[in-house]
Structure formats: structure tokens, C-alpha cells
Amino acid sequence: MIGIGIDIGSTAAKTAVVDGEGSVAWTCVQPTGFSSVDASERLREALAAAGYDVTGDDVRVVATGYGRVAVPYAHKVVTEITCHGTGAVRLFGDHGTVIDVGGQDTKVIQLKSGRVAKFAMNDKCAAGTGRFLEIMADRLGISQQQMADLARSGEPTKISSMCTVFAESEVISLIGRGEPRENIARGVIESVVSRVATMAGQAAGAPYYLTGGLCENAFVVERLGELLGSPVTTSPQARFAGAIGAAIRAQALN
Amino acid sequence: MAEEFDFHPMWESLGMNLADHDMLLGAVGQMYGDMFLTQNNRPKSTSYLDFVATNIHSGRIKEMLDKKEAGEATKIVGSFCVYVPEEIVLACDGIPVGLCSGADWATDKVEEHLPRNTCPLIKSFAGFKLGEVCPYIESSDLVVGENTCDGKKKAYEFFATQKNMYVMDIPNVHDKSTLVTWKAEVKKLAAKIEEECGVTITPERLKAAIHAVNEKRRALQRLAATRAADPVPISGLDSLLTVQAAFMDDTPRLTGAINDMAAECEQRVEAGEGVAPKGTKRILYTGTPMAVPNWKLFNLIEKAGGVVVGEESCTGSRYYKDLVDESGETVDEMLDAIAERYFKINCAVFTPNDQRMKDIVQMAKDLHADGIVDVALQFCTLYEMESFAVEKAAEEAGIPFMHITTDYAGEDAGQLQTRIEAFLETI
Numbered sequence: 001m002i003g004i005g006i007d008i009g010s011t012a013a014k015t016a017v018v019d020g021e022g023s024v025a026w027t028c029v030q031p032t033g034f035s036s037v038d039a040s041e042r043l044r045e046a047l048a049a050a051g052y053d054v055t056g057d058d059v060r061v062v063a064t065g066y067g068r069v070a071v072p073y074a075h076k077v078v079t080e081i082t083c084h085g086t087g088a089v090r091l092f093g094d095h096g097t098v099i100d101v102g103g104q105d106t107k108v109i110q111l112k113s114g115r116v117a118k119f120a121m122n123d124k125c126a127a128g129t130g131r132f133l134e135i136m137a138d139r140l141g142i143s144q145q146q147m148a149d150l151a152r153s154g155e156p157t158k159i160s161s162m163c164t165v166f167a168e169s170e171v172i173s174l175i176g177r178g179e180p181r182e183n184i185a186r187g188v189i190e191s192v193v194s195r196v197a198t199m200a201g202q203a204a205g206a207p208y209y210l211t212g213g214l215c216e217n218a219f220v221v222e223r224l225g226e227l228l229g230s231p232v233t234t235s236p237q238a239r240f241a242g243a244i245g246a247a248i249r250a251q252a253l254n
Numbered sequence: 255m256a257e258e259f260d261f262h263p264m265w266e267s268l269g270m271n272l273a274d275h276d277m278l279l280g281a282v283g284q285m286y287g288d289m290f291l292t293q294n295n296r297p298k299s300t301s302y303l304d305f306v307a308t309n310i311h312s313g314r315i316k317e318m319l320d321k322k323e324a325g326e327a328t329k330i331v332g333s334f335c336v337y338v339p340e341e342i343v344l345a346c347d348g349i350p351v352g353l354c355s356g357a358d359w360a361t362d363k364v365e366e367h368l369p370r371n372t373c374p375l376i377k378s379f380a381g382f383k384l385g386e387v388c389p390y391i392e393s394s395d396l397v398v399g400e401n402t403c404d405g406k407k408k409a410y411e412f413f414a415t416q417k418n419m420y421v422m423d424i425p426n427v428h429d430k431s432t433l434v435t436w437k438a439e440v441k442k443l444a445a446k447i448e449e450e451c452g453v454t455i456t457p458e459r460l461k462a463a464i465h466a467v468n469e470k471r472r473a474l475q476r477l478a479a480t481r482a483a484d485p486v487p488i489s490g491l492d493s494l495l496t497v498q499a500a501f502m503d504d505t506p507r508l509t510g511a512i513n514d515m516a517a518e519c520e521q522r523v524e525a526g527e528g529v530a531p532k533g534t535k536r537i538l539y540t541g542t543p544m545a546v547p548n549w550k551l552f553n554l555i556e557k558a559g560g561v562v563v564g565e566e567s568c569t570g571s572r573y574y575k576d577l578v579d580e581s582g583e584t585v586d587e588m589l590d591a592i593a594e595r596y597f598k599i600n601c602a603v604f605t606p607n608d609q610r611m612k613d614i615v616q617m618a619k620d621l622h623a624d625g626i627v628d629v630a631l632q633f634c635t636l637y638e639m640e641s642f643a644v645e646k647a648a649e650e651a652g653i654p655f656m657h658i659t660t661d662y663a664g665e666d667a668g669q670l671q672t673r674i675e676a677f678l679e680t681i
Contacts, residue, residue: 066668078679119673
């Protein structure tokens with residue numbers, strides 16, 4: 001049996017294939033764009049081009065992520081919390097705290113004996129999420145990667161607003177005051193990292209694992225580890241944790 | 255109460271904004287259809303709830319006004335809290351009603367008088383008044399408020415500029431001396447209602463009122479007990495509405511209808527019939543009250559494949575779990591018995607509030623709940639703070655727990671759905 005996971009996030013649509021031996025055979029990521037239905041269709045085409053037919057007899061599909069209901073070819077829908085948990089167990093281990101910073105929400109998942117024991121998720125505002133970094137990088141006129149690189153050399157400037165909308169106007173006034181860009185970049189990163197660390201700190205504790213889009217941002221991973229007082233592990237496959245978890249669950253379907 | 259009857263002249267005579275009110279009724283009717291009428295395997299006797307929902311702003315209001323007109327009722331007395339003893343109003347031939355506070359309305363007007371960061375329930379009742387869309391508020395001759403949370407306490411100062419208002423003082427601590435002051439408060443209210451209604455409370459009147467309200471509570475207790483069964487015979491949504499209806503409908507009619515529902519649910523339990531399949535994840539709801547038409551969270555939980563088996567809330571068990579002792583003979587003894595009964599309500603304004611934690615764990619055990627969903631309306635400091643104690647109690651009892659902060663708006667429905675589905679997957 002081949003398991004396919006489809007993870008339609010608010011920013012990126014990911015897919016992962018788990019083959020008959022249970023290893024991750026293929027992954028792919030695309031921007032979600034305006035329509036979740038279109039994104040799931042594009043992933044279906046990409047899968048077909050790679051030789052995976054979602055309607056195949058020996059293929060099962062599980063959809064997850066905020067667009068999980070927009071995947072018409074899925075056999076089952078499972079929330080991203082459960083899928084990130086399953087994916088993280090595969091990537092990292094049975095115990096620990098999974099931190100997933102997504103485009104529109106941040107999740108902290110407590111793993112115990114390979115299962116989700118507990119989880120927390122931010123309320124409706126975008127503070128402490130990938131969206132916050134995206135908006136601020138935009139405002140500074142640079143990419144998120146450039147913002148992280150700049151931040152390394154900057155002195156932290158306090159950004160006190162928790163709300164993305166207010167923080168943006170705070171950044172605008174810092175720019176107006178002539179604060180160096182690297183200091184603002186550092187302030188922005190510190191703001192997100194400290195908020196995520198507070199959420200994660202309330203969970204079971206180390207070891208910490210980071211999944212989701214932010215795991216490619218080395219400076220964020222580093223600062224998060226410093227604030228939590230314990231290193232944060234990530235992996236090149238970590239942004240696919242939800243899709244991998246969904247694929248593992250798909251494989252277990254009949 | 256035929257539906258064809260045109261209630262607009264009645265609403266107009268109450269000084270209501272007809273166009274806005276039509277819009278409100280349309281929206282609530284739509285919600286009711288989407289949430290309640292789409293449920294599968296409802297007990298047949300829940301048709302009473304559909305009747306209540308259909309008549310809530312129309313037939314029921316006409317009935318109350320007609321009773322007053324015919325001299326069968328003295329005054330309509332509105333309130334916002336389960337701490338206001340309805341027995342006293344009934345003993346004076348008054349009609350006690352709970353007032354509308356479960357939807358956002360005229361928020362822009364409200365924020366001219368109350369801060370933005372006020373809980374949605376308080377903003378709602380102020381909005382229903384300023385928007386002139388609640389026939390219960392408009393038809394109330396007197397509104398009885400209560401000093402519970404700071405938000406309500408201060409909002410009543412504003413509300414008193416809009417309506418004939420009387421405010422009861424509620425203690426914040428449960429002990430012997432506060433019970434003495436509370437008994438005095440209940441007697442002050444009795445004197446106020448007597449004066450307002452022009453009726454002197456006699457032992458016979460008060461005894462009958464106490465008995466009638468106890469019968470209502472017994473019926474609700476009987477219905478609630480059937481929800482311990484798996485499969486559960488009735489949904490959380492319908493059960494929530496029984497208590498919401500208890501604040502608005504005629505007491506004997508409601509008591510009869512709830513007993514019919516309980517009887518049908520008892521038969522269903524006997525026959526192993528349920529509103530959801532056996533083994534459906536069972537949720538105990540704890541936290542802030544849910545006023546009509548705030549059905550959002552119950553709808554999300556039950557549409558996500560769970561079922562709510564109990565409500566530890568003022569629109570739930572706190573409304574019906576305790577009875578008034580019926581052995582009193584004099585008015586004074588009976589008012590004391592009323593005060594003692596109401597004093598047991600474990601509102602989060604009390605400190606410490608350990609008995610509430612015990613009640614929650616007991617309910618979870620009695621109803622075989624698989625998990626607790628604890629909810630605070632946004633900016634409700636008391637229930638927000640108490641959620642930490644509830645979580646601790648749940649953890650110690652080994653019951654999975656999730657806390658949610660939300661308001662009446664629908665924009666967080668997507669995130670809430672994910673959290674609720676994930677919680678159901680976890681337990």
C-alpha cells in the first residue's frame with residue numbers, strides 16, 4: 001500500500017508519499033495561492049507526473065491542513081495537529097515538544113509514547129506566526145531569508161505590540177526614526193521567537209522539534225533554542241512533517 | 255399562535271426598530287435551520303424546541319402581553335443572571351424572563367458607552383437595547399441586574415439610563431456572614447417586586463411558586479440524567495436550548511414539555527437509540543453561559559463528530575442542579591430557603607471556588623465524559639482565570655482538557671474547528 005499525504009496550508013501546499021516499505025519516497029511543495037481546490041489539483045498533477053496515481057487501487061490519500069476539506073480525492077481528512085504529531089514521531093522520536101510555526105497559526109504539540117498527548121494553538125490573531133514575519137519582511141522591503149541574515153548582525157529593538165497590525169505600525173515608526181534595518185529585523189525575529197517560546201515553554205519541555213515553514217530559517221531555530229534553554233532540532237524534511245504524517249496515516253487505511 | 259399572524263404592530267407598539275428586527279429574525283431563523291434542523295435522529299419531542307424557537311420573539315411576547323392585558327399577570331421582570339430568584343417574581347404573578355444577550359448587535363452604538371474590550375455578552379444586551387431589537391427587553395417593566403462580574407456591574411449603571419432597573423448585590427465569598435447579607439438582599443428584592451407588581455407575597459403564593467420552579471428543575475435534572483447513556487439520546491445543542499428556553503417560556507408549559515422529552519429520552523436509552531452512534535466522543539462543556547442564539551461552539555463540536563453530554567454553566571447544570579427546600583411555612587422561612595438554594599450557585603465571581611472544580615469532575619464522571627471543553631467569552635476575566643484551576647482539576651482527575659477563548663463572531667470558526675477536531679482525535 002502507498003500512502004499519500006496532502007497538506008494544504010495557508011501559504012504552502014505540501015505532499016509526501018510513503019512507499020510500501022514505509023519510507024518517505026517523494027515530497028513536493030507549491031504555493032497554495034488563492035484557491036485550496038486548485039492547489040490540491042496542482043498537487044495531484046505533480047504526483048501523476050512523478051508516477052503516483054491518487055486513484056490507484058493500492059493508493060490511499062489523507063488530506064490535512066486548513067484546506068483539508070478542499071481535496072476531493074482524499075479518502076480521509078485528519079487535522080494538521082494529529083498529522084504533525086505523527087510526522088514528527090517519524091522524523092524525530094516518540095517524546096518531546098513539537099513546535100510548528102505555520103503561515104497563519106502556531107501549534108505546540110506534546111508527544112508522549114508516539115502519540116499526541118496535548119496541544120496548544122494560537123487564538124485567532126496572527127501574532128507569533130509565519131504571517132507576522134512575512135508582513136514585517138515586506139514592510140522592510142526584503143525577503144524573509146534576508147531579514148534573518150540581517151537580524152544576526154542587529155541589536156534587538158523592542159517591538160512591544162503583540163498584534164500584527166499594531167506591530168506593523170510600530171515598525172513603520174521605527175523606520176521613520178531612522179533605526180537601522182538590521183536592528184528592526186532583529187526586533188521582529190525576537191518578537192516572534194519569544195512569543196513562540198512562551199507557548200512552547202508551557203508544554204512538556206525538551207527535546208524540542210521545529211516543523212513547518214520556519215524550520216529553514218537557521219537564525220530562528222538558533223534563537224528559539226537559546227530562549228528555551230535547550231537546542232531545537234529540525235530537519236530538511238521538517239516542513240513536510242504534516243504531509244508525511246498524513247501519508248503514514250493514509251498508508252494505515254484499508 | 256399561528257405563524258401567519260402579523261406581529262409587526264405589536265413590535266411597533268413596543269418601540270422596536272422593525273426593519274432591523276426583521277433582519278435579526280431572518281438571521282437567527284437561518285442559523286436555527288442550519289444548526290438544529292440539520293441534526294439527525296433528534297427525539298421527536300424536540301419539536302417543542304422548534305415551537306419555542308419559532309415563537310420566541312412573536313407568539314411568546316404576545317402571550318405575555320395578553321396575560322398582562324387580561325389581568326392574569328402583573329409585570330414582566332427581566333434579568334440576566336441565574337442569581338435572580340424567579341420564584342419571587344412568580345409569587346407576585348409576574349412573568350420572569352431572561353433577556354437577549356447572545357449575539358453582536360449595534361456594536362458601534364454600544365462602544366459610545368462601553369469600552370471595546372468588554373465581554374460580548376455585556377455588549378450584546380446593551381446592543382439589543384440600543385438597537386431596539388429585543389422584545390423581552392422592551393416589554394420588561396423592570397430589569398433586575400446583579401453585581402456579579404465587574405463588567406456587568408458597571409454596564410448596569412449605563413443600562414439603568416435606558417430601563418427601569420434594580421440591582422441586587424451578590425457576595426464574592428461563600429461563608430456564614432455573606433449568607434446573612436445575601437438573605438437580606440433576597441428579602442429586599444421581594445419587597446421591591448411586591449411594590450412593583452402591587453402584590454403582597456403570601457405563604458400560599460410563595461409556596462406555589464417555589465413548587466412550580468422546583469418542578470421545572472426536576473424535569474431538567476431528569477432529562478440531563480438520560481445523557482449519561484451511550485449512545486446519548488439527545489444532542490448537546492438541543493439540551494442547551496432546553497435551558498435557554500427555560501429563561502423565556504411559560505414555566506408549567508416548559509416543565510411539561512421537558513418531562514415529555516425526558517420520557518422519550520428514557521425510552522431511547524432503554525432501546526439503545528441515540529442521537530449519535532455509540533462510542534461517539536463525549537464532551538463536557540464548562541464555562542461561561544451561552545445565551546440565545548449563541549450556539550456556535552456546540553454546533554462546531556457536534557458537527558466535528560463529538561457530542562456534548564453536559565453543560566457546567568449557568569445555561570446548564572447550575573440552573574437546575576439545586577432545589578429550594580419546600581418545608582418552609584412562613585414567607586420569611588421560604589425566602590431564606592430560596593436564598594440558601596441560590597447561594598449554592600458556583601459562579602466564577604466567588605473566591606475561592608473549589609466546589610465548582612468538584613462539581614465539574616463529578617459531572618465528568620457521572621456523564622462518562624471523554625474530555626472537557628472549557629470556554630470563556632473573550633474579556634471574561636473571571637472564567638479566563640478560573641480556567642487554570644479547571645485544567646488542574648481535570649488533569650488530576652485524568653480527564654483530557656481543552657480551553658477555548660472566543661466571542662460571538664464567526665471569523666474564528668475555521669481555527670476552532672481545527673482545534674476541536676484535533677482534540678477529538680487526541681482523546
